Amino acid sequence: MRPSSTNPALRLAGLTKTFGRRPVVDRVDLEVPRGSFFGLVGPNGAGKTTSLSMAVGLLRPDEGRAEIFGIDVWADPTRAKQLIGVLPDGLSMPERLTGPELLRFTGLLRGMEPRQVERRAAELLEILELDGAGRTLVIEYSTGMRKKIGLAAALLHAPRLLVLDEPLEAVDPVSAAAIKVILRRFVRGGGSVVFSSHVMAVVEQLCDHVAVIASGRVVASGPLAAVQAGLSLEERFVSLVGGQIPEVGELAWLSS
Numbered sequence: 001m002r003p004s005s006t007n008p009a010l011r012l013a014g015l016t017k018t019f020g021r022r023p024v025v026d027r028v029d030l031e032v033p034r035g036s037f038f039g040l041v042g043p044n045g046a047g048k049t050t051s052l053s054m055a056v057g058l059l060r061p062d063e064g065r066a067e068i069f070g071i072d073v074w075a076d077p078t079r080a081k082q083l084i085g086v087l088p089d090g091l092s093m094p095e096r097l098t099g100p101e102l103l104r105f106t107g108l109l110r111g112m113e114p115r116q117v118e119r120r121a122a123e124l125l126e127i128l129e130l131d132g133a134g135r136t137l138v139i140e141y142s143t144g145m146r147k148k149i150g151l152a153a154a155l156l157h158a159p160r161l162l163v164l165d166e167p168l169e170a171v172d173p174v175s176a177a178a179i180k181v182i183l184r185r186f187v188r189g190g191g192s193v194v195f196s197s198h199v200m201a202v203v204e205q206l207c208d209h210v211a212v213i214a215s216g217r218v219v220a221s222g223p224l225a226a227v228q229a230g231l232s233l234e235e236r237f238v239s240l241v242g243g244q245i246p247e248v249g250e251l252a253w254l255s256s
């Protein structure tokens with residue numbers, strides 16, 4: 001099975017999710033072109049994680065569609081999920097396994113050949129500097145180590161699209177550099193990446209496309225330079241989202 005050659009890597013159309021009475025994702029339309037490095041930014045609670053969860057088949061939308069290379073994620077999840085690697089927020093994964101065991105488990109679940117799993121797992125553990133923790137259970141991992149093993153699990157089957165929720169959060173600078181190298185190489189090799197981040201500098205450094213989401217709506221989307229509109233991404237973000245630095249003068253008790 002080959003993904004159709006004309007469809008974007010990811011297309012969200014009218015994606016909507018309501019919790020309680022409030023739509024937290026409100027008719028989101030988004031296109032991630034194939035071969036792009038796509039950044040999704042937005043304030044806390046904007047709906048990034050909820051959108052990405054619906055996009056990859058982890059959370060059922062109330063309305064709208066999510067397509068991966070033209071395949072409807074909710075109508076044909078098996079085909080769609082073969083094409084993606086996902087690093088979800090919060091990362092629920094089997095924790096009473098070591099890193100190598102977790103990758104073996106993931107690879108075999110994906111139907112991979114055991115020797116291929118071993119080979120790729122060893123390479124990923126080494127480049128992500130997790131090989132020294134070969135006997136440590138994932139439950140004992142630090143937050144950054146969990147991100148890294150989650151990323152390794154997402155990469156193992158060589159997907160065509162990576163969907164990553166804050167992949168660099170809590171990751172040390174050396175590992176962050178390794179992750180950036182891996183992701184750039186993945187895109188150079190024809191893969192597509194969409195990731196959420198709060199770090200505008202990282203998005204500017206890595207991405208060729210970006211979307212800004214606020215209160216569940218996409219307020220800007222397209223090639224990075226077009227969205228920036230001559231400003232830094234941070235300035236543009238603040239102007240789009242309408243943020244103001246809050247008054248903190250009342251916290252007098254913080255002064256000694």
Ligand SMILES: Nc1ncnc2c1ncn2[C@@H]1O[C@H](COP(=O)(O)OP(=O)(O)OP(=O)(O)O)[C@@H](O)[C@H]1O
Nearest residue numbers: 019020024042043044045046047048049050051198
């Ligand atoms: N399961 C849930 N039940 C009720 N409300 C939820 C649920 N999941 C998310 N929300 C709400 O939906 C809104 C969007 O949350 P979401 O996690 O998608 O935002 P986000 O943009 O990823 O935020 P952050 O940048 O802080 O991670 C928030 O107001 C959140 O409280």
